[in-house]
Amino acid sequence: MKSPSPNLKRNPKEPGDTEHSAGTGSRQSAEFVPRIHTEIAGVHFQNPVLTASGTFGYGQEFAQLIDLNCLGGIVVKGISAEPMPGNPPPRIYETESGMLNAIGLQNVGAHEFLKQKLPFLRTLKARCIVNVFGYSTADYIRCLDILNAGDGIDAYELNISCPNTRCGGMIYGSDPKLTEEVVAASKHTARFPLYVKLSPNVTDIAVFARAAESAGADALSLVNTFVGMAIDVENRTPRISNVTAGLSGPAIKPVALRMVYQAAQAVKIPIIGLGGIATAEDALEYLIAGARAIQVGTANFYAPETALRVVEGIQDYCARKRLHLADLIGTLRIPGAEPRKPTEY
Numbered sequence: 341m342k343s344p345s346p347n348l349k350r351n352p353k354e355p356g357d358t359e360h361s362a363g364t365g366s367r368q369s370a371e372f373v374p375r376i377h378t379e380i381a382g383v384h385f386q387n388p389v390l391t392a393s394g395t396f397g398y399g400q401e402f403a404q405l406i407d408l409n410c411l412g413g414i415v416v417k418g419i420s421a422e423p424m425p426g427n428p429p430p431r432i433y434e435t436e437s438g439m440l441n442a443i444g445l446q447n448v449g450a451h452e453f454l455k456q457k458l459p460f461l462r463t464l465k466a467r468c469i470v471n472v473f474g475y476s477t478a479d480y481i482r483c484l485d486i487l488n489a490g491d492g493i494d495a496y497e498l499n500i501s502c503p504n505t506r507c508g509g510m511i512y513g514s515d516p517k518l519t520e521e522v523v524a525a526s527k528h529t530a531r532f533p534l535y536v537k538l539s540p541n542v543t544d545i546a547v548f549a550r551a552a553e554s555a556g557a558d559a560l561s562l563v564n565t566f567v568g569m570a571i572d573v574e575n576r577t578p579r580i581s582n583v584t585a586g587l588s589g590p591a592i593k594p595v596a597l598r599m600v601y602q603a604a605q606a607v608k609i610p611i612i613g614l615g616g617i618a619t620a621e622d623a624l625e626y627l628i629a630g631a632r633a634i635q636v637g638t639a640n641f642y643a644p645e646t647a648l649r650v651v652e653g654i655q656d657y658c659a660r661k662r663l664h665l666a667d668l669i670g671t672l673r674i675p676g677a678e679p680r681k682p683t684e685y
């Protein structure tokens with residue numbers, strides 16, 4: 341897998357450096373301090389970089405490795421109403437440019453999350469987003485009902501897209517009617533803003549983005565992992581006990597980016613983009629495609645400082661381009677097409 345590199349070096353001569361200029365000359369250039377905060381459904385993030393569910397534990401596991409207060413937000417591992425043990429091993433397999441996982445949504449359960457994990461998370465400047473899943477609409481509601489007591493939760497991220505549970509999430513994420521049903525019921529119950537995480541394992545992402553929006557989603561996260569598999573040819577056995585697994589990491593980025601772009605064209609609610617982000621340049625692609633924030637996932641496993649480097653790289657890029665983050669989001673320049681207006685929030 342590619343490791344994050346200190347990319348996007350300053351090049352003051354690069355074309356575009358004077359756009360949205362607050363003045364002229366190198367003195368002003370040195371003085372321009374971009375604003376990179378963002379807002380999603382009433383939640384204010386100090387920067388647009390979050391860590392993705394299932395790749396960052398409950399946050400505290402990474403406290404010795406990076407300064408969590410520099411993150412925009414932390415999306416915790418998927419929580420269910422009851423604790424879950426997950427799938428039997430092997431559950432992870434490294435592939436070229438990515439990884440396969442079938443953890444099976446192992447988690448401490450909603451009550452233990454409130455007791456053991458939330459008190460630490462609410463001390464941080466990083467926003468706390470709780471990823472929620474269930475096997476039925478009633479399960480989702482039960483879990484939300486418990487979590488609603490959690491002071492310090494900033495928003496929910498509804499996982500309707502996990503490919504590793506047999507009768508659960510994935511069914512919702514691959515049927516627009518069920519997407520509407522579970523989102524509408526969850527929105528009715530949720531005390532905090534509801535972000536809905538979509539599956540990439542569909543033919544037309546715009547259909548699902550619109551279904552979630554019309555059912556009341558406050559924002560969308562996309563994407564979750566792509567269904568894949570790997571085989572040990574010596575033994576002719578699957579590399580993962582679940583046989584199929586979710587593919588993540590740099591391998592999925594171009595497809596995920598295309599889906600974020602298409603979803604951003606299809607809906608008005610904000611979008612959080614993720615899939616294979618390992619550098620600031622990756623993140624900037626998502627922001628320019630229309631995402632208002634991004635998440636770093638698989639890269640946390642091999643380079644835990646990735647998210648912080650991405651924050652720095654976005655800051656440097658915006659300073660060099662003399663742009664605030666809001667002036668960048670969704671501003672893909674397509675030759676011959678009308679330029680989009682900057683985002684307002």
Ligand SMILES: Cc1cc2nc3c(=O)[nH]c(=O)nc-3n(C[C@H](O)[C@H](O)[C@H](O)COP(=O)(O)O)c2cc1C
Pocket residue numbers: 392393394395417418439441443445471499502537563564565587588589590592614615616617635636637638639
């Ligand atoms: C080991 C592992 C566990 C994951 N667990 C969850 C989860 O509990 N809930 C969820 O919505 N997504 C989960 N995901 C998906 C990630 O949050 C993310 O959507 C996906 O990995 C794509 O981003 P990436 O390529 O940056 O990793 C998991 C991913 C991995 C690799």
